[in-house]
Amino acid sequence: MTFSLLRFSQASLCLLFFTSIIGCEDAKIQKVKAPTPHVVVETVSQSSIKPQMEFIGRTEATEDVSIRAQVEGTLLKRHFTGGDDVNKGELLFEIDPRPYVTIVEQQKASLIHAKSAFKIAKNRWERGTKLSKTGAISEMDIDELTAQMNQTQADVAINQAALDTAELNLSYTRILAPISGRISRSQVSIGDLVTANNLELATLVQLDPVWVNFQIAEKQLTNARQSFADGAQTIQTDDLTVTIQLSEQLDYDQPGKIDFIDNRVDQSTGTLAIRAVFPNPNKLLLPGQYTNLTIGLPDAESVILISQASVQEEQQGRFVLVVNEHNKVEKRMVKLGARYDVRWEVTEGVKVGEKIIIDGLQKVRVGIEVETTESTDKPFSASVETK
Template sequence: MAACGKSQGEGAPPGFGGGAPAQVNVVTVQPQTLPVSFEYTGQTQGSREVEVRARVTGILLKRNYAEGLPVKAGQSLFSIDPVPFQTALARAEADQAAVQARLANAKRLLERMKPLADGGVVSKRDYDDALSAHDVAAADLKAANARVTEAKLNIGYTHVVAPVSGLAGGAAKSEGSLVSGPDVLLTTIVQTNPVKAVFGIPEAEHARVQADLRERKLLLPPGGMTVQVLSADGTPLAGGGKLQFSEPQVDAATGTVRSQAELPNADGRIKPGQFVRVRLSGATRPDVMQVPQRAVMEGPQGKFVYVVAPSDKPEMKGATVATVKPVQAGEWVDLPDGKGWVIRQGLAPGDKVIIDGLMRIGPGAPVQIAQAPAAAASAPAKPASK
């Protein structure tokens, strides 16, 4: 029996079965205000995406721009055959001249009739007829003037111009095609500076952040959070953006709150439709702890850490052991030696959290601190994505 007991003690892990306490490294945590950031998957859009359509029906004579290159507002993009509209203008101007002649004649007749009617030479009815003829001719002239204006507008519409500046897409119709008015798309123009980033915030996370803001557990900078866009591999593409808005309702199809940010894109690195990582930074969490990522473990009841504390067992009086503490982890932060967790609940100031030697211990295992408690957990951290 003694031999059997000795064998078990010699083969047990450090700290168990009578072995020496496991050597561990710890950090001593203190409450502090930590910068945090949030990161989401998004897709870019042009700040303005305009469909270019003709306003008149006709034969497309010419494309006047280079596809895929920048265009200026007012620049001619397409030419539509103007001859039918020139003919319509000539006809409208002829009708206008005829109506002007009728109005002039009605005016002269009315001027002759008035003194005669005053003197009783002609009847009141004849004068009224002359007055009505004058008024009808005046109204006909207004209609004729409107038709001339419309004909001139239609001639102008045969020159399809860019409504905004931006990058012009490919032509949807080739020369010689019949364009049947506004129902036919000719091309699109996209403004890429600034550029928009559209992303979705999960419903549960959005509700949690809003609750933290109300309870002052999360603080925003006076000018709002800044936005940075990164490629899929983490390469920064643009920064200095601002969050524009978040939708007031949850998208039932995705379970997210649609949000939109705007960023400068003078160098054109960001293309519309590109999938990106959207990082929101500038927020802070007051009175929270931080620990290295490797110190936080996952168990059946959620996340927990090991802290060094005196044993509460009489037979181990005076010994220090690894004690489990459930924690509520928040966002990630950048520490000098890697990623770290923001610990929102579960730790007390001065707790010594075990960060190394975790594979050699279990709940209640005797431990010995291999070095003085590190102060890294109370050093300022850089914000990292959630």
Template sequence: MPGFSALGISLGWLGLVAASASAAEAPLPAVGVTPVLVRDVSPGTEFVGRVEAQNSVDVRARVEGFVQERPFQEGQLIQQGQVLFIIETTAYEAALAVTKATLASAQATLQEAEQRFQRNQELRRTNAIAQATLDEAVAARDVAQANVKSAEASVRQAQLNLDYTTIRAPISGRVGRAAFSVGSLVGPTSEPLARVVQVDPIRVVFSVSDRTILELRTQAGDLSEDELSKRFVPTVRFPTGVAYEPTGEIEFFGNEFDPQTGTIPIWARFANSRAMLVPGQFVTVSVQRAEPMRRPVVPIGAVEQDRDGRFVLVLEHGDRVGIRRIRVGAQIGQYWTVEEGLGGGESLIVQGLQNVRPGTVVRPIVSENAADNDAPVAGAGGP
């Protein structure tokens, strides 16, 4: 039946044409892509730190008297030399006037004794007076000179006592509660009038184990402690998880390990112009390399593995899927660091991986989870 055979061939041909047209009209598979980020992946180590003031001074009275003024607000930031207390000055001004009068009298007596000595010395040269008389004039002059020096010392002491009635801030910082109010009697034996703590710069102290010190030195090439302090940078994070912006610098290491804890204290200095760090506060200290170690990073979910190792799919020319074999390093949060195989900036396929294979032409869609190239990688620099 040749007619049926020709009809079957025709119908088969029409079916193939229809299938080809349907395949040509099928939409390209959509995939989510994001650029490969390059980030600082330097390993960091975290410690519990305590904030300390570099300097703290108890303000005390050096003379006795009633507090006449207290020209500061408790808790305010003050500058070195700023007046904190004024003690009643009347008695000390009077004492200074008395000592100045005594000095003037002693100076007049010295002048008279010096003139007598000069006259007697001339008379002695002509034997007009006895040697004993000249000796008495010399002694009187010497006594007058000593009295002048004593009177001058009394004037200086009286001036100091008067100056001590104005009590100034010995350092810049934050002043605490005033222990005495206006009208209170204070003196050298009184408790501190107030306490001033330096807040800028400020110090954060944390303890590091001997093992951690050895590991850091090994990572940095067996450097000395002084060289380590320059190679690593400390940062601070508040208990709320918020990072403190200015980085610090390691001031110095303690000079011995605590035999009970096996740790050594380290002091780090931080700028604190806004007084965000408060003495006595506990913070988290993270120590990282001063020179960043930058590597490409890729989301963990974008990395696949077969018998030949790990790989990722990337978008190549013509929106065609390509495969990149990679060697990963440390895991940081939800990312792998990439040691080999990527250079950064490649279009990485992160969604729709199950629908494509190498060589497939796809329709790329920028992933909503694509991170800004300057954004930090979550978990970077962690312990």
């Protein structure tokens, strides 16, 4: 009995000991506080921007001429090398002129003959007119003399027109540059027989100035009107700055201007055709090039921009997480405007001076307290792209 009582006492002591340990551990666990999450925030501020829109454009020559022969003949000479810059009126090709010289000489002889016949008929008419006053010849004879004179006079006009045509055809044997520009390589060789208005001999393009064609989608057009319009203010094409980029590292230093906007949206593509013209004195732009074209307003605007990384989306719309004055997280639904580079314009939802979380979003939830560090990114102020 004494032994059993002793064993019971030892068991009770052990149970009491372990219970005390567990109780102490529970007390310690209850006293441990979770660490405060750390997030990076940015302070909402006004940014100065110049609204812009970017497009892919393609260059086009303001004049693109197909050089063709206007008369048939054998090609005798070529007076250029492909890729040369030529001036208006410069000789490009020569076609064998001998057949056309012969025709000119024939027409000259025919004209001389017609003029001689007219002179004789006119002299007869003048003499007949004098004799008719004395009654020496009849009225019928006068009518015949008048008709003969008129007919020979018409023959002179016909032969003169034929001579003009022959001389014109002769001039076509010398093919001149109709404009100043850069010429392509020749499509014909010396000795080839060329026919009138059939074979393209070469092409000639005017490189200064140069057009850049691009299209704007209906949605972009609507957004552009909203972005560029300021109340009742009307934006003229001359107010827009138009620039192009030759590559990612090279901007074209000559600004352009819009000189054509189509009068309807293409139903098949849903786009509106627009064209800009650029000076090209150094011939850096060539027809057919693809370029990045940017259109923007000359005056900067002040808007609220926030980091794209801070914006989240759910079924109700887009929202951001704001850290209030008590360092607690709040959820704000926002209304966004245009996108500028990697930032969004905010039209509703946040105010200047408020702090929004841009990094550490996965570590927080609404209502908890957080520790914050201000972002070191530089304030945004640039000419940027609208959505």
